[in-house]
Amino acid sequence: MLVAIDIGNTNVVLGVFHAGSSDLRVKWRLQSNTQRTTDEYMALITSLLEHEGLCPDTVSGVVISSVVTPLTRVFRKLSQLLFTTEPVIVSAGIRTGMPIRMENPKEVGADRIVNAVAAYERHRQALIVVDFGTATTFDVVSADGCYLGGCIVPGIxxxxxxxxxxTDKLPPVEIVKPARVIGKNTVSSIQSGIYFGYVGLIEGIVRRIAKEMELTPLVVATGGLGSLFHQEEGLFHEYLHDLTLQGLKILYERNRHG
Incomplete structure (x- = not known):
């Protein structure tokens, strides 16, 4: 089995793939907690594996993408101790199969490259990946498979x-798609502003990227709230919830032999 680990600022997502298969066997979402020790994460993951009838001894490979340096060290050690294997860690120098056309390629978040690789492998055409995470990111890939850069905006x-x-009087609200733009109370007004504000933001940025590229790229959504915004007709070509884990599997295969 292959264990793919995506360490983000808010959550750590773990996925288990059977050997030779692109089908995700099981997935868990844990809190990203830099105060939690390797032993604590080991105990938690061992329990999750046992609950699914899986044994750490059957894990033949581990691949890690991380934007939280302290947790990178924790999960590298966890891989060595729990799975007795040295993980493939997505970092500068790893074989991605995708040229990075940035001023400093080392600055690009590992998760952004993983998403771009997975989306391009799936479609083989110019595209934009919109990832709804702690930040909302736009990652642009050319028709010939080069990572061109993108945008980062505050997450929803x-x-x-x-x-x-x-503010003093504005309450917390659930993030949903409102029935109408014009809110009739404070809660619906906030929900409208958040939802339709981000719809407008996405449409505007995608339109400007397409103008710079001088073509119409495919637009793919991923990340937790991507499923909500995929409801908006014409905004995205598709929503891929497990895009990052699929990308990690691809990069593992490209780097497993050193």
């Missing part, structure tokens, strides 16, 4: 938290 959760925490 961050924006909503800032609005609520910096």
């Amino acid at each position: 959760g961050i924006s909503l938290d800032a609005l609520v925490n910096r």
Whole structure:
């Protein structure tokens, strides 16, 4: 089995693939906690594996993408101790099969490259990946498979938290698609502003990227709230919930032999 681990600022997502298969056997989402020790994560993951009838001894490979350096060290050690294998870690110098056309390729978050590789492997055409995470990121890939760069904007959760925490009378609200733009009370007004504000943001950025590229790229969504915005007709070509884990599997195969 292959264990793919995506370490983000908010969550650690683990996926288990059977050998030789692109089908995800099981997936877990844990809190990213830099105060939790390797032993604590080991105990938790061992319990999760046992609950699914899986044994750590059957894991033949581990691949890690991380934007949280302390947790990279924790999960590297976990891989060595629990799975007795040295993990493939997505970092500068790894074989991605995708040229990085950035001023400093080392600056690009590992998760962004993983998403771009997975989406391009799936479609083999110019595309934009919109990832709804702690930040909302736009990653652009050319028709010939080069990573061109992109945009980073505050995530929806961050924006909503800032609005609520910096005002005296605005309440926390659930992030949903409202029935109408014109809100009839405070809650629906906030929901409208958050949802349709981000729809407009996505449409505007995608339109400007397409103008710079002088073509119409495919637009793929991923990340937790991507499923909500995929409801908006014409906004995305598709929503791929497990895009990052699939990308990690691809990169593992490209780097497993050294």
